Structure formats: structure tokens, C-alpha cells
Amino acid sequence: MGRKRKGRDISGWLVVDKPAGVTSTTVVNKVRWAFNANKAGHAGTLDPDATGVLAVALGEATKTVPYITDALKAYTFTVRLGQSTNTDDAEGEVIAQSDDRPSDAAIKEALLPFLGDVMQVPPKFSAVKIDGQRAYKLARDGEDITLAARPLWVEELVMTDRPDADHVTLEMTCGKGGYVRSIARDLGAALGCHGHVRELRRIWSGPFDAADGLTWDRIEELARTPDLDNYLRPLEEGLADLPELKCQPEGATRLRNGNPGMVLPTTDVEYGDEAWASYQGRPVAVGRYKSGELHPSRVFNLPD
Template sequence: MSKPRKPKGRPISGWLILDKPVDFGSTEAVSKIKWLFNAQKAGHAGTLDPLASGMLPIALGDATKTVPYVMDGRKIYEFTVSWGEERSTDDLEGDVTQSSDRRPTEEAIRALLPNYTGTISQIPPQFSAIKIDGNRAYDLAREGEVVEIPSREVEVFRLTLLACPDADTAHFEVECGKGTYVRALARDFGRDLGCYGHISQLRRTFVAPFAEEVMVPLATLTALEAIEDRDERIAALDAFLIDTGEALSALPHIVISDDQAHRLKMGNPILLRGRDAPVAESEAYATARGKLIAIGEIGEGEFRPKRVFA
């Protein structure tokens, strides 16, 4: 009987908040970070298009178990819409499908924004990761198929016009919820204003709970490859990692003892005592000595683990 294969790489856990450059795919970025850190596992929390820059949270090791909690978080984008053309991809990459000589006034743009604030109905772009009958929409679009993508409700918490530098462009900032396509906003703005439009610049500056200040440029990380001493190089890279538990800051938190941590790691529930103990929570996380031990539920005076961390 063959022995199970030992995972390749280091069993590290944490978040690297990458400032992704333009013309660099999200999957490509994850592969690069996994290789740089020599990590066993890696994944990202929310795709950024190759033509977009900015925050791409990348989970290493056990932190991949917390990816869904970051995927569900609010996001902030700064983006530029170029008026006069609608494109097949709703950004610079696609072919022009509609054009107009008409240009919107600043007053018309500002008057439009309340229609796109709150819970809105949005049809995702043809070139998107939405699944249609088991196929990705962008795969079907690349094969020349025009598919009917159903509309869905998304949340736009804040939408601000930052500037209109000229008649052809407008700069915006949007704070939105999971599943919102900024490219679709640009497309729909242009249609409503009767001038057509597409994204010509897009940058993500925030993915809850990670702030813009913790982003690390890819060039900063790749520059460390020049350090010949492996241990020194790894230490320099690891200094940029954020603790796995930071991804769970929106959940209720309990602090436990070493004995309780041992029970949770064995998959057993623990009793919660004291007047301040939470009564019922569908999801919470437990730490011991500042380290994440488990995500679980609280009920009937117990914390029951769902996911346990090394």
C-alpha cells in the first residue's frame, strides 16, 4: 500500500493583500504568490479582471478556509467610464458594439446616480464568470454565443461621481456588495444616458475587512527574490502576512483556554460559562493565545466546531 503523498511547500497560514497590477490575471497572481511563499495551498477572495488593478486578497494555507467570509464582504472600487462606445466585454478589451456622438452633462450623470443606489437589479456582462447551464458565460461568449443571463439583485451602498475631467470621461467611486459587476454599471449608465459607455479604468481599493493601507505591490514582493539566503528571504516575505483570524472580524469572537483549544481540535464541543457568554450564534470564531482555533456555532451553552485550524 502506497504512502499518502506529503504536501509540497510550507504549511503556513495567513492573508497576503496584494496590490495587483494591470495586465496580470487573478489566477496568475495566486500562482505567483504561492510560489514566492512556497505555500502548500493558496486561493483568492474575489477575481479582478486583468485590466483592473488593486486589492486582491490571497489566502495561504489554512486561511483558504476563511475565503467565503471575505468574498461576502463589502468592496470599494474607483473607476472611469468612457462615453460614446459600448463594448462586448464592457471594458477596453472588447469590440465596439454600439457608438454615439452624444455626451452626458455632469448634471445628467449626477441625476442618474440615485437610480443605482440601494438594492438594484443588474444583468451581469456577457463576459463574466456566471454559469449558464454549467458553462461559464465568458467561455460561451468567446465562442460567439449570445446568452440570456438573468438579472439579479445586488447591493450598492454608495455611488459617488468624483470628477468629469472632460466630455468623454467620468470618474466614480462605488461601495458595493457581493456579486456587483462594475462593468455592468458602466454599460447601464451609458444606455440610460443615451450615449453608451464602457469601463476604461478600474481599481479596487477595499475588500472588507482589509484596508487599502495593507496592500503590498507585487513588485515589492518579487524584489525579495534577490535575497540569496533562503531563510532571510522567507522571513522578509512572511512579514507581509496578515493573521488568518483577521478575515473573521465581523463574526462574534470568544477567547478560550489551551484545554478548550485541544478539545476543539479533536472535533469536540466546549462548554461556555459565565454571564457574558454568548447564548446563540450561527457562526462565531474561537482563539487561544491570539491564534485562530475554530469557526463554529454557539447554542445551548456550547461552542460546536465546524472548521478547525492547525
């Protein structure tokens, strides 16, 4: 029999406006401690120097993390033109330079091939695994590594500002697995002038917006107090992209036991669609809809 986790049995989402200089793991640990929660996780890593939305799931909400990880996300970032670094951001060592500076028109034209379905090579200093080891560890050890390109959906990539000749500010909306540092690196290469990320902020992720995020200082201020619970958002916000199906007591009981359960008739889903079931307004399970039943893949064990 497994050991029971220490802490409160509390479930939901906390939207954090992550500050620069801390890792995503540090934020999760801070939030878990602040709530005295028994379980926590995040939906999409941010680089230590990046700021913005880091959605932290507590308790049963961790079962909805994949749906936020897969959702669209938006970033605003500044590219430093004229320099490449070994980390593709400002923390790295400059490895190439150029005196060339593209025009605004050239930058806008160079952005077009980055739209839609693209193949992107992650930065060498990233958490991608190579033969079971993190790429950043191998890179720090001085190993010459080659990372395979990965598919990425880029819905929007636009130039929003040109503060000076050396910098351009961009805004991007993309799908799962996108590396902004790779965009900066590859844009600099396409323009023939080199480039790396100077500043990066995630402005929204799925249903969560940076404007609603709790700051690091505010989390510390409210930690271990009942007032912090007021900022906890419902578990089902992590299921915003899935249709909701309602069920009766019998169906809810079967679903909670991991069995297919009847749901009320609806025209919102088709056979085989993924959806989530609720009973009396509370989430019960996520699964596939088949012939009037939801076949659960994840069941929520929420306290009464």
C-alpha cells in the same frame, strides 16, 4: 490516504496591489511560489486589466476566504461615455456609439436607482456559469447567451470627477458579486449615451486596503526570503466581521477535534450567531454559538 501537498505549512493573508495585465490566478500562483506555500487562494477575482486589492490566503487562512468574499468592497473606476463594447470594458469591440454627452447633474441623478438592493445582469464576458460552462467561453465562441439578473447590494455610488465630456470617474461600495462593468454598461444605457469601463481599481476589500498592498515587483524582490514573511497578516484578519469568543484548554481541544466546545461567557453574541473561538490568542474554529458552546463548521489546524 491523500498525498501531502508540497511546500511550507504557512498560514495567513498577503494583501497584493495587483497590477494591470495579469489574472487573479496568476497572482495567487506567484504568491504561493514566493512563499513556497503548500496552499493558496484569493478572496474575489479582479479582471485582468483591473488593479488594486487582491487578498491572497495561505494555508489555513483559505478557510476564511468566504468571509472576505462576502464583505463589502470599494472600487474607483472611470466610465467612457458614448461607446458600448461587447465586453463592457476597453478591451472589447465597440458595438454602439452616441454623440450625446450627459451633464454632471444628469449623471448624478441617473446614479440614484443603482443604490440599495438592485438586480444586476453580469457581463457576457464573465466567469458566470451557464449549463456548466463559463459565459466568457461561450461568448468568445460567438454564442448568443442570456444571463439572469442577480441581486446586489450597493451601499454607495458617487461621482468623484469629470475629467472631460467623454469620461466620468465614480466610486462604489458594494457587496458580494458586483460587476463594475455592468454598472458602467447600465449607466450608459440609463443616460441614453452608452458606456463602458475605461479604468478600474479596487481600493479596499473587507479589512484589507490597497495602501497596504505589496506590489508585484516587491513580491518578486522578496520571493523565497525570510523578509517576505514579515508582510504576512494573521489568519484572524479574515474573520474581522465576526465576534471572537475565548475558550479554555478543554474547549479548545474539543473544537480542534470537530466537536462543540465550551467558550467563556460573553454578551457579544446571541444564540445561533456565527463567531470564532480563540485560545491563548490563536484562532481555533469558526461556528455557531449555542448555549455556551461553539458548534464548529471550520476548524483551524495551525502548526505549533
